[in-house]
Amino acid sequence: SQQGEEDPQALSIQEGENATMNCSYKTSINNLQWYRQNSGRGLVHLILIRSNEREKHSGRLRVTLDTSKKSSSLLITASRAADTASYFCATPRGFGNEKLTFGTGTRLTIIP
Amino acid sequence: EAGVTQFPSHSVIEKGQTVTLRCDPISGHDNLYWYRRVMGKEIKFLLHFVKESKQDESGMPNNRFLAERTGGTYSTLKVQPAELEDSGVYFCASSQGLRAYEQYFGPGTRLTVT
Numbered sequence: 001s002q003q004g005e006e007d008p009q010a011l012s013i014q015e016g017e018n019a020t021m022n023c024s025y026k027t028s029i030n031n032l033q034w035y036r037q038n039s040g041r042g043l044v045h046l047i048l049i050r051s052n053e054r055e056k057h058s059g060r061l062r063v064t065l066d067t068s069k070k071s072s073s074l075l076i077t078a079s080r081a082a083d084t085a086s087y088f089c090a091t092p093r094g095f096g097n098e099k100l101t102f103g104t105g106t107r108l109t110i111i112p
Numbered sequence: 113e114a115g116v117t118q119f120p121s122h123s124v125i126e127k128g129q130t131v132t133l134r135c136d137p138i139s140g141h142d143n144l145y146w147y148r149r150v151m152g153k154e155i156k157f158l159l160h161f162v163k164e165s166k167q168d169e170s171g172m173p174n175n176r177f178l179a180e181r182t183g184g185t186y187s188t189l190k191v192q193p194a195e196l197e198d199s200g201v202y203f204c205a206s207s208q209g210l211r212a213y214e215q216y217f218g219p220g221t222r223l224t225v226t
Contacts, residue, residue, distance in 0.1 A: 031213065035217070041219050042217040042219040043155075043205075043217035045214060045216070045217075048213075090155075098143065098160060099145065099157045099160055099171075100145075100147070100155075100157060100205075100213070100215060101157065102147075102154050102155035102156070103154055104152075105154070105155075
């Protein structure tokens with residue numbers, strides 16, 4: 001499987017419900033990031049969690065990181081139609097730890 | 113402050129033709145990255161510039177792809193000759209300083225090779 005593999009690949013929920021997406025990775029990291037891509041738009045950086053952090057919040061977003069299981073989850077609470085997008089986790093690797101390795105993403109659809 | 117911009121937003125070309133994609137990073141960002149997403153696959157790193165120098169081009173698929181960043185400002189990515197498997201969305205990102213890993217992405221160029 002790929003570094004930064006998301007699960008599920010697609011998720012449809014009713015507006016107002018919570019959405020949870022998971023990401024697994026293979027190698028050691030010093031941080032993990034989540035991005036969102038709305039249709040026809042670029043990638044938007046949502047949140048970064050460092051390897052020494054277990055949980056982080058930003059507005060309606062909650063990210064967890066379990067380095068022992070090499071996994072992370074993104075929870076979006078009280079979903080809105082505007083949350084419909086593809087969500088990707090990414091881990092920096094390479095010289096200077098800069099280039100990002102992405103997974104295939106989770107396509108989230110919020111049903112009004 | 114303007115974000116990362118890319119041109120064109122969409123390009124449709126025939127197999128064997130040449131296409132040049134352009135990326136303008138956020139002003140002052142020394143780091144510039146190219147990524148691409150082929151249909152249904154993950155977003156893959158292509159290369160990384162620091163100013164005008166190629167820091168890492170390990171993700172470039174083959175010698176049909178040529179990236180430049182003359183003067184350390186905007187960058188171009190040329191595909192010559194284009195093949196069907198080059199179709200996808202090409203993203204550019206930039207970053208700066210100690211938070212180099214926090215990259216700001218452009219809207220992407222959707223390339224369709226027919």
